[in-house]
Amino acid sequence: MSFENIGLSNLFAANFNALWFSLMGMGVVFGGLVVIALYIVFLPRLLKLSDRKKNIPVESAGETTGDKTQREKEMLLAVAAAYHLHRNFPEDNERITWKSHGDMESPWRVSGRLHGLSVRRKLSSWGLSE
Amino acid sequence: MSFENIGLSNLFAANFNALWFSLMGMGVVFGGLVVIALYIVFLPRLLKLSDRKKNIPVESAGETTGDKTQREKEMLLAVAAAYHLHRNFPEDNERITWKSHGDMESPWRVSGRLHGLSVRRKLSSWGLSE
Amino acid sequence: MSFENIGLSNLFAANFNALWFSLMGMGVVFGGLVVIALYIVFLPRLLKLSDRKKNIPVESAGETTGDKTQREKEMLLAVAAAYHLHRNFPEDNERITWKSHGDMESPWRVSGRLHGLSVRRKLSSWGLSE
Amino acid sequence: MSLADFFQNSGFAALEWGNLVMIAVGVIFIYLAVTRDYEPLLLIPIGFGIIVGNIPPIEGMPLSVYAEGSVFYYLYMGVMKGIYPPLIFLGIGAMTDFSTMLSNPKLILLGAAAQIGVFLTFVGSLFLGFSTPQAGAIGIIGGADGPTAIFLSSMLAPELLGPIAIAAYSYMALVPVIQPPIMYLLTSKKERVIHMAPPRKVSRREKIIFPIVAFLICGLIAPGSMTLLGMLFFGNLLKESTRTERLANTARNGLIDIVTILLGFSVGASTQAQTFLTPQSIFIFVLGAASFIIATSGGILFAKLMNLFLKKKINPLLGAAGVSAVPDSARVVHAVGQKEDPSNFLLMHAMAPNVAGVIGSAIAAGVLWSALGGF
Amino acid sequence: MSLADFFQNSGFAALEWGNLVMIAVGVIFIYLAVTRDYEPLLLIPIGFGIIVGNIPPIEGMPLSVYAEGSVFYYLYMGVMKGIYPPLIFLGIGAMTDFSTMLSNPKLILLGAAAQIGVFLTFVGSLFLGFSTPQAGAIGIIGGADGPTAIFLSSMLAPELLGPIAIAAYSYMALVPVIQPPIMYLLTSKKERVIHMAPPRKVSRREKIIFPIVAFLICGLIAPGSMTLLGMLFFGNLLKESTRTERLANTARNGLIDIVTILLGFSVGASTQAQTFLTPQSIFIFVLGAASFIIATSGGILFAKLMNLFLKKKINPLLGAAGVSAVPDSARVVHAVGQKEDPSNFLLMHAMAPNVAGVIGSAIAAGVLWSALGGF
Amino acid sequence: MSLADFFQNSGFAALEWGNLVMIAVGVIFIYLAVTRDYEPLLLIPIGFGIIVGNIPPIEGMPLSVYAEGSVFYYLYMGVMKGIYPPLIFLGIGAMTDFSTMLSNPKLILLGAAAQIGVFLTFVGSLFLGFSTPQAGAIGIIGGADGPTAIFLSSMLAPELLGPIAIAAYSYMALVPVIQPPIMYLLTSKKERVIHMAPPRKVSRREKIIFPIVAFLICGLIAPGSMTLLGMLFFGNLLKESTRTERLANTARNGLIDIVTILLGFSVGASTQAQTFLTPQSIFIFVLGAASFIIATSGGILFAKLMNLFLKKKINPLLGAAGVSAVPDSARVVHAVGQKEDPSNFLLMHAMAPNVAGVIGSAIAAGVLWSALGGF
């Protein structure tokens, strides 16, 4: 490619209208996610129905968690979310990992480790005698 | 290959002098490692310089660890090294693995795990405030 | 393939008698496993012999475990086996894994984990004595 | 790009009834795994794979396992080339404790007897008009061993791999349903309450030497079983040597998990209705069911035969554990035994024919492969 | 072998300024990752890969990712064949909790709106004279999703894979720098302090059924997204089924780590100055920046549009989380929200558009691939 | 199928004395690993591999590593293409702590000196009539580094890979037997009791910068070492950055374990008597032994040479640690040192020449490859 072929004409090639295509594309993206959203809206009701048929005590899928004050609830959620990210997403997971592997100087770990070594010695003797 | 082509002549083929090549080869090996050694010698000084520019309290990278007697220091190092090998090199790591999968009953592990949880909770709050 | 080529004739093609082949096949399967069985029967005796040569205190490979009542022994074995499967086979291992991972904040899980540990403590001590 | 083109590029255009049927099957697999806990580690990947494999791909796009150059095609390679099954056997070897087998070698024969299911199904398949290699691949369903079945059919009859794998895993998942009736039918209450003597203690040395010798025996008698059994006993040596525990751990955790995910998913994704829903597949499922019934009966009846000669009788229920499906059939034996006499603990004893059955069907696979592979 | 030969065989002989520039870039990536903690799991492998890739290889020796038969060539295959990205999606699926999305489906639309960045950038690239497939590959940078970008460019425009991947990951790392100004520009203080109602509790059943249905919907509407979304939802099913936790664990730990290492390193190693430092690359970086800005604006503005019709207003900041870059953009939203009102906790709510954005850009990628792949 | 056919299809038909010899070798490897704990992570996979590789495969069946399309053939690809060794180096890098080396750079030279073993063995091999590439591959045995030896021979002389790999690993396992006599022979008691000053503390920054700079130096001086050292230092950066600990963990656990299993097993399986038991192999083992002796002597003598110029003397035993074989030779040095003076702890100091030796032989391999590869 080079600079001379810059131009609006590129958007309307022989059999391909880029703007129209983009519009359609956004349509498909919205289509997919809207259907998912609708499905999500209606599923719980279906589940409840089927449960009622089977007289299963209906799980209160509708109500909000706990009975704390609005403020408490929000903080709780934030903590939960933060914790979820913290555990499940690399950038943070690494820190957990790091903790449990990296920081050697923490006295707790060192003592733990030394203990570990002694235990280990015992264990492997078990290993032999088994 | 068979026995008849044994002979010094092999070392001086048409366009390839094996002895000269070997000499050059050792040269490259030494070259590489000497440069690395020199780099290692000079890096700390550079770092200190740059730190002084930024008035960062200079980390005493020069001095030797702790202030124990020579003897103590050496033993300490040996233990550290032994432990490093023990944790990081296969022959031993294997035993660690075994340990960390096998003995659930060690009270240290349990306490350790609980401690870990609490710490982790702390960490994730950090996660938020960052 | 289609239905018309159903027929006993298929079992006796030009140079291939399926029944005879199957007989031979079962023979090989039995052959292999019988030899293994025989080897298992005779190995301990060989080992004992070699030990006696080296005057090694002979490990009582022959006798049955412990000195408990028949009933106790069987239960013990069942537990051990169950535990072995539990630890080593996917369907169950998964549950162990499941316990040790997944969302930490649910109090139920924590209690679950503690319970798990206690249980495991019992089991793995069995494990050792096995 | 007109609206029509967009519809053409959607999956609805090419969707067929068959696809919907298969998607339903996939959902059922997942449902059984989640609610009944039937072999979830296999049925969930396979089930979701079936669903993915039955979304009609766009003509000419590298999407399906059959479209050269697609990602799923590369993942499926591990199945077609027979690479995944031996790696799974490596992990199984690193999980398996051969102690009971070592402490009670008699029970090994039950694992051999159950292989009758393999060979009679082979004969049955020939009778129904399958080609000789195809018949061999179908027969191995009777081995009740997923990896072995997939390995042999990838070598003998890749065109049938989908149905054979699905049949094998379905029936393995249904072992708790298929076996008990047969067990009650073929055994008397008096037989079912027989207690087994507790096994002797096995020394560490015996455990370490076993995988080496056992491999030499099987490998020399049936070299065709070398690939599967080589890996199985290699994994077991890694476990028993106690010097390579870290390798054994990786083999029975990370490695086998990765391979299980890829194998299950890509086998499932290979079951496109267009290639899967054929009369052949129906025959294969019928033959598969037969093979499980024959194998179970074979094991039980052989146990009863042995009892004619043994003074210390074997509980014939143990014969049913000869059809691998490790460890489910062993669990079934234990459960049935306890129903008769709650003080009877057959689980550990059942592990012996159970693992012997794995070795037995690997040998059978080796024999079929070398004889029918046209070498 | 003379001294000259030895010099010829050293890297100094062929070293160019461009290589030094790229090596500096690699060092900067590592510096940012270590000191600022910007996407370290990606920038460190990529950064070191860039350094390795810019050591001039010896003429004719199999060293670089482009030299057939070299080790790096084989590792790079996983990128060129598009194998690594779906495996990463498998792990991400096994990490992702769709609960918030399930409990507040309205927010999903924000994830769709943000994809405007993809299509406008596509148009812009065409305008600048890129070929249609190239334009599609560049557009997907606006998806703010590394694996999706790499996958699509490996399929549509492998020749641009290096710059596109580097651009995508650089801007993802810079999300905390790029987004806030736009968020302040397009929202009033009154809007930024809107609190969101806490989401309802989601039942386990809903979580298990979701990945299956969601995949069917996406797969049928845009089969081209089957590879990425099949793996994403497969991983999520492994997680939610609770029966296959051991597989989910391996998928989100060992497996994704291995693939991340290989992908990051080999993508980095593919950025040899000689092929990387071109006017095209500059255009791509400009377009990439634009795409992130457009995507962020699109999400925010659509949220404000929705508020015109909703009585329970949405906090428009959440729109910015529509540009995936999971989970950084969600964190940015939370941080900005708290700066206005410390009692406002948007993090969990922001996860909904965030993951919806992942699905959205995978669908967009599917559409672009099937339409521009020349099938 | 007659009985004869079945016998033909058994392994007994084709079994040769050579196979029995090799099987015995495999058993010995396993025996040494289990009872003496000699490099069990390598000797057990290799040992079992040797056993598997010497079961005579059926004519024409895809069983052995040499039979195209067999599973073992695909696993062996990782060896032949040189893919496994760099991945192992990645893990080793993530395991290695370069602190001691950073705190006492003088000792690095000992790791360079030991490489004399490589080049003298190269010359010796030429003298014995091996081709130049073969001689290069044999010489690298003196590097006392399994992966490096396998990588270079797969590139220069694949036909000799089996014997070279076995020789390298055998002698590495025998380091505790080979080195002490030489150490006593070449050092006086007065030298062996020299204490080393404890190393200084190394800052985290130094540790993070080191792998980057060290790679640039080695890569530019000897680009042929790029593949191995790129991975080694990449792994080390993952470890030291502390931001990518999860990747470092996977690299030094799951990943290296999987590769070790596959590499060891398939290298072992490539030693079929028919191709392995040749006069060449005998020469290779003789040359290998020589190379270890020369390397050890080279390190020790160079240390004594340095002492002529240093006022603070080095304990010449440390020179023996220059022959990599990490970490065994370091342990041997420590043990010998303590026998003379129980208060002398050389272990940590010995790690410096030890890891320097790894880098040194990788550079040597790069030089040999680029010069003798015929590029």
Ligand code: NA
């Ligand atoms: Na079986």
Ligand code: NA
């Ligand atoms: Na996105």
Ligand code: NA
């Ligand atoms: Na070395």
